[in-house]
Amino acid sequence: MRPKMIVLIPTLIAVTLVTSLEMAFAQTEILTFDDLPGVGGFDQYLLVPNGYGGLQWQNFQYMDGLAQPNSGYLNGVVSPNNIAFNDAGNPALISDGSFNLNSAYLTAAWNDGLQVEVQGFVGAALIYDHTYTVNTTGPTLVNFNYTGIDQVTFISSGGTLHPGISGRGEQFVMDNLSITPVAEPSTVALVGLATMSLILRCLTPRCSQRPLPLEISFER
Numbered sequence: 634m635r636p637k638m639i640v641l642i643p644t645l646i647a648v649t650l651v652t653s654l655e656m657a658f659a660q661t662e663i664l665t666f667d668d669l670p671g672v673g674g675f676d677q678y679l680l681v682p683n684g685y686g687g688l689q690w691q692n693f694q695y696m697d698g699l700a701q702p703n704s705g706y707l708n709g710v711v712s713p714n715n716i717a718f719n720d721a722g723n724p725a726l727i728s729d730g731s732f733n734l735n736s737a738y739l740t741a742a743w744n745d746g747l748q749v750e751v752q753g754f755v756g757a758a759l760i761y762d763h764t765y766t767v768n769t770t771g772p773t774l775v776n777f778n779y780t781g782i783d784q785v786t787f788i789s790s791g792g793t794l795h796p797g798i799s800g801r802g803e804q805f806v807m808d809n810l811s812i813t814p815v816a817e818p819s820t821v822a823l824v825g826l827a828t829m830s831l832i833l834r835c836l837t838p839r840c841s842q843r844p845l846p847l848e849i850s851f852e853r
Contacts, residue, residue, distance in 0.1 A: 717808070731781055
């Protein structure tokens with residue numbers, strides 16, 4: 634005799650549901666900029682490429698912060714070596730289909746008391762708008778908690794030059810940016826429909842009369 638152990642319908646449904654949800658909802662990512670191609674030496678930098686972290690980047694550069702002495706670029710390093718910054722102190726933005734902006738470490742490059750305005754958009758609608766004050770002496774952890782947005786704009790201004798620093802400008806430094814991609818509503822709906830379809834099919838009498846396609850056999 635070779636008795637068979639049949640996989641139960643509830644177990645199959647549970648496994649399918651968990652797998653579907655894992656596919657639909659992505660995990661939080663910490664963008665450190667350290668996995669971008671290296672840039673060595675003082676005052677050497679490159680554009681953050683589009684597609685990094687699944688985002689589109691505009692006016693964001695990155696550099697080796699440890700190679701920038703006597704500046705907020707050095708003091709703003711959280712995970713060595715690279716940091717990002719807004720080129721020439723001009724507004725910079727990131728965008729994507731839909732994502733949550735969770736947090737980031739911000740530092741002023743040159744000016745203490747630098748104001749960084751961070752705006753979150755859905756399409757053309759401004760949903761979030763907050764201003765944070767940062768300094769050159771070390772990074773400030775900012776918890777944005779902007780959810781379901783598709784664009785963030787960073788605008789820096791003001792502050793006073795830190796004593797003894799020779800550089801000038803209204804640049805801010807960013808490291809360890811935390812984001813969470815958000816599944817499109819259509820994707821979530823499809824996952825739900827597929828799961829409900831499986832449940833309904835397996836609850837019908839016709840289905841219960843048929844052997845399940847997945848079987849596991851054990852020999853005694």
